[in-house]
Amino acid sequence: MKKTVFTALLLLLPGRVLAHCPLCTIGAGAAGGFAVWLGVSQGAVGVFIGAFGFAVGLLVAKRFKNIPNYLFGLLSFIFTVLPVATLFGDVHGIFIPFMGEYGEVFMINQFLLGSVIGALVLIFSPPLSEKIKEIRGKTHPFQTMIITFSLLILVSIFVEIFLF
Numbered sequence: 001m002k003k004t005v006f007t008a009l010l011l012l013l014p015g016r017v018l019a020h021c022p023l024c025t026i027g028a029g030a031a032g033g034f035a036v037w038l039g040v041s042q043g044a045v046g047v048f049i050g051a052f053g054f055a056v057g058l059l060v061a062k063r064f065k066n067i068p069n070y071l072f073g074l075l076s077f078i079f080t081v082l083p084v085a086t087l088f089g090d091v092h093g094i095f096i097p098f099m100g101e102y103g104e105v106f107m108i109n110q111f112l113l114g115s116v117i118g119a120l121v122l123i124f125s126p127p128l129s130e131k132i133k134e135i136r137g138k139t140h141p142f143q144t145m146i147i148t149f150s151l152l153i154l155v156s157i158f159v160e161i162f163l164f
Contacts (some may be wrong), residue, residue: 027044029069034155042088043163044156047116051152053080054119073119081115094163114159121151 035045044078057076088111097103125148132147133139140146 016054035084037044040156041110041114041160042090043114044111044160046088046111047152047156047159049084049111050077050081050115050118051148052116053077054122056080060148070123073123078118081112084130085109085111092163093115098105110163114156117155117159120150121155122148125151141154 036061036140037050054073054077057073058069061067061072064072088109090110091107092110093105093107095103095105127141129144129147130152133143
């Protein structure tokens with residue numbers, strides 16, 4: 001019996017850490033929780049949770065070499081965001097004036113829209129960091145993490161003020 005428990009524990013514990021960016025992953029989740037605590041809109045919270053969900057998938061993807069990273073990111077995003085979206089039911093109307101004769105109003109889930117925006121920010125932050133590195137010729141410590149969090153915060157402020 002002891003050997004079975006010991007073997008099960010060894011299988012559950014990782015041999016080594018292969019992280020995409022553990023600071024980004026933990027930070028995005030913590031920022032989402034902090035945003036809820038502050039009482040911001042569900043769209044702004046969705047920005048952080050969407051980034052967190054996608055980042056967790058990229059973290060897991062490092063274990064599998066033959067499968068594209070973004071496939072794990074997408075699956076993790078779906079399995080993280082959709083269950084949490086059931087807790088956030090706020091629907092908001094967005095008026096688009098140039099559609100149709102009088103314009104159109106689309107009803108969207110604030111949390112889901114924010115989550116998609118957060119995942120897109122997470123996807124485009126590393127290439128932006130590489131471009132900055134290419135232009136400057138050098139990099140700062142934690143440059144990609146700083147850029148990612150700065151963009152997530154700026155985008156969530158934009159979502160909070162202008163969208164919802």
